[in-house]
Amino acid sequence: MGLAMAVLMAASGLQAHVNDTLILQNLGSEILKNSQAYANLRVLTKDIGSRLSGGKGAAMAVAATAAMLRKAGADTVYTQPVMVPHWERGPNEEGVAVFDDNQRQRIRVCLLGMSVGTPVNGLKGEVVMVRDFDELQALGKEKVTGKIVFINYPMRPELVQNGYGDAVRFRSSGPVEAGRLGAVAVVVRSVTHALDTFPHTGTTRYDKEVTPIPAFACSTVDAEWLSEKIKTQRQPVSLYLKAQPRSYPDVLSYNVIGEIRGSVYPDEIITVGGHLDSWDLGEGAHDDGSGCVQSIEVIRAMKALGLKPKRTIRAVMFMNEENGLKGALAYADSAESRKEKHVYAIESDLGAFSPVYITLGGTPTQNERVRNWLPMLRPYWVLLMPDGGPGADIGPLRRLGPMVSNMIPYSQRYFDYHHAASDKLEVVNNRELELGATALAAICWLTSEWGVGD
């Protein structure tokens, strides 16, 4: 192009960025002063509570968030049908350690999600404690058959950023690995940095080749106690475990979607989302009521300010992230069959802590373009934009080719509450929740205004 044109474009780009900075300031002020995010989270956590797929809470949350999106001023609010699994833990889960001279001590356990149950009257077995799969393999069938395997792998404190990934494999694969060697049940140490009395649940999985065995988590305090008992008692320690979950046929449920229709490119879609379902032990406040109410807040703030994004911005409450990901799959399937054009997608599913990173998972050219916006985002604590993929719910959408992102908050406390009864509204700080919403609103505005290129 000619020089004059290039200068003109650069100047108009500059002007545009001045405008963007002002718009981001307005979005930030609107959210930090008038946010409905915490009030909406109160509805999801206190009025409704836990929202495991297929249950009553999840159904109530579908209706409630649709209403919130309407109140937020979304141009369109609709639901997207999806069949989801329906697993329920029964009441009165029990764990009791039996040691020297038939002494008994209750330990705090819960079933892992999707686990099979024990016989009606429970089961009892001698405990073998291992630290990891290497130690389990070393014991072999002979020493494991008929026993209860206790995997006491602590979430490693020295891992600052990936301790969860390192430790969660024992929760995911423990039942298969222990079952393969003939164990009658498995108890894993909860995946959390906290030394607390809450068992932390989460999905586990089985393998067709291996008979499913009941799979429990125990609290870290109980894991420490049990470990000490096993090491110091004269006689082997036994565990008595009881749980009666039920698996029902799949249930019709919904993703909930609210849109602001793009003023210039309505067919180009930007997705911002969280997941509506939550584990049954807590209130699903950090995980992931917060991602839902932040996404709703993006819509509300833009509408409150009368902003008209050029591209369509879609807040999506995904159903069934925790134990199936059926909502995310349905969303991507629908987009594909409708031949929708998805340009950008981001989710918030790592807790309502202040944002620190937004990962960039586009082409190198896209990543470079979006990274240039970083100075505009820094006032809202988005400090870095490293290359990186999306979270679980945006994952399936990748096959449609959008640029994808994940909002990474400052997360040292997240696993203190993760999948446990402690994940309640009270442990969410309203300003941190709002800063996350601000960061999401800012990146949605910029991607909508400028696109992300190719």
Add this chain to the structure above:
Amino acid sequence: MGLAMAVLMAASGLQAHVNDTLILQNLGSEILKNSQAYANLRVLTKDIGSRLSGGKGAAMAVAATAAMLRKAGADTVYTQPVMVPHWERGPNEEGVAVFDDNQRQRIRVCLLGMSVGTPVNGLKGEVVMVRDFDELQALGKEKVTGKIVFINYPMRPELVQNGYGDAVRFRSSGPVEAGRLGAVAVVVRSVTHALDTFPHTGTTRYDKEVTPIPAFACSTVDAEWLSEKIKTQRQPVSLYLKAQPRSYPDVLSYNVIGEIRGSVYPDEIITVGGHLDSWDLGEGAHDDGSGCVQSIEVIRAMKALGLKPKRTIRAVMFMNEENGLKGALAYADSAESRKEKHVYAIESDLGAFSPVYITLGGTPTQNERVRNWLPMLRPYWVLLMPDGGPGADIGPLRRLGPMVSNMIPYSQRYFDYHHAASDKLEVVNNRELELGATALAAICWLTSEWGVGD
């Protein structure tokens, strides 16, 4: 220099940075696995409690932190005498709002630090509410004389990073500005984002030209209530206020210092510190027990690993940051009179939250040199190193010319607890505390190993 020499130096620099990365990993693991920081903080907060200068808690904290530094393995532990003010609030501070038909409602107030008291039986006066100094000036002497001024300025929610600086001027200067117009007392809304029932104290100041008047803070919940009452009552609302503080003669107190002597350049000093004194309403957990125990942890971790820093690393517990800064002044005076060579100094006094920034306050050349280390610090959440000055305690040392820094943690919750009864051990997360210590240890190691240049 010759090319061969340059290549050699570059290669040795590379090797050195590989070594540094390993040493930082070791420091991180040592602190995140074996930290004494939280245990030490428990002593400062639970065994001792509040530590206002001149009081019993401060004296106990001097002895306790000296013992901690010895146990941490410091080569030398000593105290540095300093005369500090000694102000104590009396028991039974009282605030009562009196409104229509002599109804009464207690409001939660506390004296601001260093405030004068009320008459023994308290004082009563009609309230005039203003939002800021402009509104106060507009009222003028006629409408203010004999009244109690209520400054209801909320900490602005839309300010992400400097809301405290914006709001604290009413706490600092409210008594002078109201007193100048003839007010008999002043009540300021607590400087906090939280809507809570705690009055948040903090130092206020007087002016020789203006008669000192009693100065109170009320909780934000009470500020909201009182504001509503003032707006809706038919008759003027009055306040009854009572407080009997005592100001004693200055007291001999101490900074507490522990050193690892430099193995190569023992006369070059690196200071890492926090302040030992704390306001009297809480336990001084975030402010600033955490900065003290983090600094002690720097010493402990290096000693536990057998590291031998080239330059002297000095952990300093400054006395009297809150209401006088006498410790910081004494430390700088002593350094000056002993002609010490201070090369680098950093403090932690913004709460035990995970680090986000380390500011760089050296020459442009120094800042550039230190900023090059950022990739080594990022794993511990030191994400950026912007230019910027130190905190209050390092400030006086600037006249000796060291490069200075401030550790800026992720701080959205800090003012929830700041100077209030809620600043207790329970609101400190041990991992976040430890990550701060890790960042301090890392920057102290690097500055000690490489110096900061000129």
